Amino acid sequence: MRKPFARIAGVGSAAPDFVITNADLEKTLETSDQWIVERTGIRERRKLRDDESQTDLFAAASRDALTRAGVGYSSVDTIICGTCTPARRLPSAACDVQARLGGGTAAAFDVVAACPGWLYSLTVAEGMIASGASRHVLALGGDRVWSIVDQGDRNTAILFGDGAGAAVLVPATDDRGILATSLGAEGTLSDLLYIPAGGSDEPPSTQVVAEKRHLLRMAGREVFKVAVRRMAQACHQALGKAGLRAEDVDLLVPHQANLRIINATAGEAGVPLEKVMVNVQHYGNTSAGSIPLALVQAEREGRLQPGMVVLLVSFGAGFTWGAVLVRW
Numbered sequence: 001m002r003k004p005f006a007r008i009a010g011v012g013s014a015a016p017d018f019v020i021t022n023a024d025l026e027k028t029l030e031t032s033d034q035w036i037v038e039r040t041g042i043r044e045r046r047k048l049r050d051d052e053s054q055t056d057l058f059a060a061a062s063r064d065a066l067t068r069a070g071v072g073y074s075s076v077d078t079i080i081c082g083t084c085t086p087a088r089r090l091p092s093a094a095c096d097v098q099a100r101l102g103g104g105t106a107a108a109f110d111v112v113a114a115c116p117g118w119l120y121s122l123t124v125a126e127g128m129i130a131s132g133a134s135r136h137v138l139a140l141g142g143d144r145v146w147s148i149v150d151q152g153d154r155n156t157a158i159l160f161g162d163g164a165g166a167a168v169l170v171p172a173t174d175d176r177g178i179l180a181t182s183l184g185a186e187g188t189l190s191d192l193l194y195i196p197a198g199g200s201d202e203p204p205s206t207q208v209v210a211e212k213r214h215l216l217r218m219a220g221r222e223v224f225k226v227a228v229r230r231m232a233q234a235c236h237q238a239l240g241k242a243g244l245r246a247e248d249v250d251l252l253v254p255h256q257a258n259l260r261i262i263n264a265t266a267g268e269a270g271v272p273l274e275k276v277m278v279n280v281q282h283y284g285n286t287s288a289g290s291i292p293l294a295l296v297q298a299e300r301e302g303r304l305q306p307g308m309v310v311l312l313v314s315f316g317a318g319f320t321w322g323a324v325l326v327r328w
């Protein structure tokens with residue numbers, strides 16, 4: 001097994017205070033707590049208030065991660081933000097976070113890969129450290145998913161929430177760090193989960209908004225099947241690259257989209273459920289925020305100890321997917 005190039009020195013996360021329960025959704029949608037819990041495992045999710053920003057979450061998660069890593073903000077030379085819901089179209093979310101954290105001149109850019117955005121960020125960060133281009137990278141992931149959800153569509157409005165997370169990556173000095181990564185995408189499947197308009201082909205207009213074409217559309221059943229297959233493959237590929245097997249995994253932290261998807265993926269990846277981190281019941285699907293939110297909770301609950309083999313895996317719109325294998 002090769003020596004790791006980069007180590008995750010600290011992780012942090014942040015979610016809004018405002019909670020929306022299934023009972024709240026029952027008041028506006030033709031749905032029920034029982035249906036949502038049975039089909040998804042979700043009981044509640046968080047939502048940013050109108051006067052709050054996703055940048056608030058990224059800044060809070062970053063400060064948390066920097067403190068835990070023992071790295072000063074002034075040492076950060078690169079900020080990478082995995083998000084598909086930047087606070088505004090220009091500049092990047094990463095530049096807004098940089099300004100909020102105290103400025104400076106670190107390189108700052110976004111990675112758009114939907115839900116696996118944080119795993120894509122970690123992989124880019126690892127590569128920049130391996131090449132010597134960077135030494136201290138702040139790799140963020142998160143989304144304000146409520147901003148792209150049609151709140152009147154019961155197919156999607158029950159699933160999502162807002163949240164964010166951050167990691168500080170530094171050069172590895174021993175066998176702890178990122179052991180292997182496996183990213184993939186299948187752009188021909190974009191119709192499974194997409195936003196029809198609001199981009200440069202068809203910029204926002206009153207017509208786009210009236211037709212709700214600036215909001216998410218999803219083919220849920222198809223997404224489910226591709227998600228399980230691609231996440232299981234990504235797990236096997238990352239393990240194979242590192243010369244490890246499913247039995248070597250101490251903790252699997254999958255994208256928190258749906259409890260049934262999590263269970264099916266763990267089964268196909270060969271990881272027993274007692275080694276799987278689940279918090280989808282409290283946050284729903286927070287897109288790129290989901291894995292760091294779960295990882296940080298696992299660490300705070302004492303489920304994550306130095307030296308453990310941790311497998312992170314995700315999927316999302318694109319279609320995109322990714323796995324990152326870490327010796328903690």
Ligand SMILES: CC(C)(COP(=O)(O)OP(=O)(O)OC[C@H]1O[C@@H](n2cnc3c(N)ncnc32)[C@H](O)[C@@H]1OP(=O)(O)O)[C@@H](O)C(=O)NCCC(=O)NCCS
Pocket residue numbers: 030031032035036039040115154155158159193218220221222223224257258285315316317
């Ligand atoms: C969306 C999802 C929960 C739906 O669950 P499902 O078991 O596939 O349910 P179906 O879509 O087959 O719908 C079953 C029935 O429930 C109904 N239904 C759908 N949403 C409902 C809701 N919120 N409340 C009550 N009933 C609902 C459907 O209309 C359908 O009714 P019918 O049988 O009369 O036609 C599931 O497909 C899923 O999680 N897919 C993946 C989505 C995802 O993770 N997206 C994010 C990717 S990052």
